[in-house]
Amino acid sequence: MATTTKSGTDLDLIAHLLRRAGFGATRDELEEYASLGYDGALDRLFNMGDPEALPVDLIRRHQAEQSDNRIAPASGSHWMYRMATTKTPFEEKIALFWHRVFATGQTKLIQGKVMLSQIEMFRKYGLGSFRDLLIQLSRDPAMIVWLDNQDNHKDNINENYGREILELFAMGVGNYSEQDIKECSRAFTGWTIANMPYMSIRMRNNTLRPYGYVAWQYQYDPDDHDDGEKTFLGETGNFNGEDVIEIICKNPATANFVARHLYHYFQADEFPVPQWPFEEPKDPAAIQLMVDAYFANDYSIGAMLRALFESDIFKSEETRYARIKSPVELVVGTLRLAGGFDWPTQEIYKATAACNYMGQALLAPVSVEGWMGGGDWISTGSMVQRINFASGTVGDKNKKGIKAIVDGISERHPTGDVNAEDLVDDCLEFLGALQVGDDTREGLVVYAREQGEIDPRTDDGANKIVSMLQLIVSAREYQLV
Amino acid sequence: MAEQREKVLVVVQLSGGNDYLNCIVPWEDPRYQDSRAAVRITEEEVIPLDNGLGLNPGMAAFKDLYDEGKVAIIHGIGYPTPSRSHFRSMDIWHTATPDRVGEQGWLGQAIRQMDPNGSNVVTAVNFGNALPRALAAPGVPVASVGDLDDYGLLTGMAGAAQREQALSAFSRIYTPGVGSGMVMDYLGQTGLDALKGADILKQAPAMYESTVEYPDTPIAKSLKGVAQVHMADLGTRVFYTVSGGWDTHTNEVALQRHLWEEVSTGLRAFFQDLEEHDLGPEVTVLVFSEFGRRVKDNGNGTDHGSGGVSFVIGDQVKGGHYSEYPSLDVGRLIEGDLAYNFDFRGLYTDLLEDWLNLDAQEIVGGNFEKISPFAGAVA
Numbered sequence: 001m002a003t004t005t006k007s008g009t010d011l012d013l014i015a016h017l018l019r020r021a022g023f024g025a026t027r028d029e030l031e032e033y034a035s036l037g038y039d040g041a042l043d044r045l046f047n048m049g050d051p052e053a054l055p056v057d058l059i060r061r062h063q064a065e066q067s068d069n070r071i072a073p074a075s076g077s078h079w080m081y082r083m084a085t086t087k088t089p090f091e092e093k094i095a096l097f098w099h100r101v102f103a104t105g106q107t108k109l110i111q112g113k114v115m116l117s118q119i120e121m122f123r124k125y126g127l128g129s130f131r132d133l134l135i136q137l138s139r140d141p142a143m144i145v146w147l148d149n150q151d152n153h154k155d156n157i158n159e160n161y162g163r164e165i166l167e168l169f170a171m172g173v174g175n176y177s178e179q180d181i182k183e184c185s186r187a188f189t190g191w192t193i194a195n196m197p198y199m200s201i202r203m204r205n206n207t208l209r210p211y212g213y214v215a216w217q218y219q220y221d222p223d224d225h226d227d228g229e230k231t232f233l234g235e236t237g238n239f240n241g242e243d244v245i246e247i248i249c250k251n252p253a254t255a256n257f258v259a260r261h262l263y264h265y266f267q268a269d270e271f272p273v274p275q276w277p278f279e280e281p282k283d284p285a286a287i288q289l290m291v292d293a294y295f296a297n298d299y300s301i302g303a304m305l306r307a308l309f310e311s312d313i314f315k316s317e318e319t320r321y322a323r324i325k326s327p328v329e330l331v332v333g334t335l336r337l338a339g340g341f342d343w344p345t346q347e348i349y350k351a352t353a354a355c356n357y358m359g360q361a362l363l364a365p366v367s368v369e370g371w372m373g374g375g376d377w378i379s380t381g382s383m384v385q386r387i388n389f390a391s392g393t394v395g396d397k398n399k400k401g402i403k404a405i406v407d408g409i410s411e412r413h414p415t416g417d418v419n420a421e422d423l424v425d426d427c428l429e430f431l432g433a434l435q436v437g438d439d440t441r442e443g444l445v446v447y448a449r450e451q452g453e454i455d456p457r458t459d460d461g462a463n464k465i466v467s468m469l470q471l472i473v474s475a476r477e478y479q480l481v
Numbered sequence: 482m483a484e485q486r487e488k489v490l491v492v493v494q495l496s497g498g499n500d501y502l503n504c505i506v507p508w509e510d511p512r513y514q515d516s517r518a519a520v521r522i523t524e525e526e527v528i529p530l531d532n533g534l535g536l537n538p539g540m541a542a543f544k545d546l547y548d549e550g551k552v553a554i555i556h557g558i559g560y561p562t563p564s565r566s567h568f569r570s571m572d573i574w575h576t577a578t579p580d581r582v583g584e585q586g587w588l589g590q591a592i593r594q595m596d597p598n599g600s601n602v603v604t605a606v607n608f609g610n611a612l613p614r615a616l617a618a619p620g621v622p623v624a625s626v627g628d629l630d631d632y633g634l635l636t637g638m639a640g641a642a643q644r645e646q647a648l649s650a651f652s653r654i655y656t657p658g659v660g661s662g663m664v665m666d667y668l669g670q671t672g673l674d675a676l677k678g679a680d681i682l683k684q685a686p687a688m689y690e691s692t693v694e695y696p697d698t699p700i701a702k703s704l705k706g707v708a709q710v711h712m713a714d715l716g717t718r719v720f721y722t723v724s725g726g727w728d729t730h731t732n733e734v735a736l737q738r739h740l741w742e743e744v745s746t747g748l749r750a751f752f753q754d755l756e757e758h759d760l761g762p763e764v765t766v767l768v769f770s771e772f773g774r775r776v777k778d779n780g781n782g783t784d785h786g787s788g789g790v791s792f793v794i795g796d797q798v799k800g801g802h803y804s805e806y807p808s809l810d811v812g813r814l815i816e817g818d819l820a821y822n823f824d825f826r827g828l829y830t831d832l833l834e835d836w837l838n839l840d841a842q843e844i845v846g847g848n849f850e851k852i853s854p855f856a857g858a859v860a
Binding site: 145151153156158160167173274275324357359367368369375376378379380381384385387388391392395438439440443444446447450451463466467470471476480 | 496497566567569572581582602607622623625626628632633635636637638639646647650653654655658661664665667669671672675678679725728731779782784
């Protein structure tokens, strides 16, 4: 894709990094990160824990619609607000990554609190060792109830979690047998929810569905754990869940599977996951790079990603705009450009619903398979939603971020006359050093010419700038990251 | 009598695995009672049907349709070497390709046969948030509608004149250029189709009038949308919609009943609506799920199984039972699951050949036994 911004190469590269490891950047953010250089920007992204993050209870207090934690758009909005305002975007991006892989759905749980706790767990463990993450996941109350592990008993196993941890979470189809699934399920017997009988009764009174909205806590019940001998992936012993997880983690299939997921999410769109057993990775070198980092660093996810981000594979021109944005990436990125969310508002709630219509209901994936991503995001229906959301959001010139763009462009042209080419280039630059192809740029210039005289100091000029921003975020390039 | 239009297929997908045994219930069978000690539809709850079978108590409205002779129950439907993974099994149903990973949706291919040049971008309309793989085939446009009442492009542009200019700019910048690559081409074509589809579909709600009240459920809202677009006569031949939440590992009895209430009342309202407009004879509905569930319950729900049940519903359907209920004899189960005895690709062949008048072989990949659920020659 031809570069048509005025920005220097380094700025473009850092803009690329921020789109992938975050949700894009405003012009100001971009300059701030760029002043650190690429490695400095990377270090800063790896700094977790936004000290200014608004606590969940305050978010709830502020927004009536978001207070009802029983439905997904409400609790999803908590997270949406966090993503739209965070100072540590990589933390949210990695949480979003694990939410996609370990897809847990509030639709079954009717329980926002445990869902948000799961996301918080992803923030905390998402870049650490995969071993620790899987242990946390197996103890996560939302996951336990999502995949019925509270019904996985010593004398009557429920294979749901035992199957999915192998098939969908860690290894992928073809790397274990049906017998391994049974043995794995046995190892996770007794990994349950505290006081489940009481929770069931209480929650049944609240809703038709099983577990209502009282928060659950993990409990290990040794009496319901099958302590017998198990043979799992060729190893035999009286395995408990932790042992099984270690056996999973040291298996090369696991490293490959996790690397491929990371590649799919951070580097370039891969084949849909169900095709992985039948299709070679698109870039085996990139996978190997991450697999090596995985084994050299105690299964560290952070090390895998650092290796990727520091590689020429990631930095290359071909990698830029090579992925189709997920709905959440598109929505959050646009909200961050528009800015002005000092407090949670109705608009955040609507943005969460918009993601839903685009096919990515936050905290409510359709099934445990999560979202496939890539071309699956794009249909005529989702395109309508994507374009309308983005153009509608940047169309509000009272928004802090939009006002800043109009003011910035105005300052550049003190005499008050902006020609069509400059308008297009300025808008692209202020939207976070976006790059578009020559055809698109030409189309934008033609539209700018149709607007006649553009004086950014006037209301009419501001409206014209805003309409150009609306058109840019409707373009094909804005669908890519 | 309204003018006879082309035949229309409406697909209702039950995602998660509808439990066959507690949907079409062999309630008198002691083997059922034994296998389902905890997760059972009791004699008091069951809606008796015939042949020793009954319906889930949530299916009262469905029973009305059955009594009108509109419902074909297709027993024991499945495919060889069943997959118990939701994803894989749904993928198999979507692509009609059990033995390898299929690339194209069965309905996507059907739409291509109907409209090889993609000249009508609303030949297929999906009501839902994401496009099901069944409808996906390269170059086949499918309109995917979340909410029919608010459908159009660049609706957030301030002035009408500016929106007009922006829409024509949009159509210019989406026109695929030479050598811009596959992804850009795909985005371009999809964007242009969306623009065109929106212009067409926005007419539908305005033209719609009905006395039928649909229940306030997501599936009924989708079915109402189907009715609206169908009545607007826009040339749509395939509609698709999804009901989720059928993965009843836990609390199955209450959950499945609730889901069937939503689907059954939605379908009854839909057929009432069609009847009011004299449009019943041109519509057939297929209801399917990716698999049935395990014969023996797990104490509170059931795990993934194989052999399941599908339904074909419509005025031109010959109601009743098709194929056979698979045996519940322990020795005849496959890994604890019902053995399928009818290949779903046969049912697809019925629908493609005898309803939509297409060449099925190429789509389902061979010759499969049909069940012929339609009453004689389709009018």
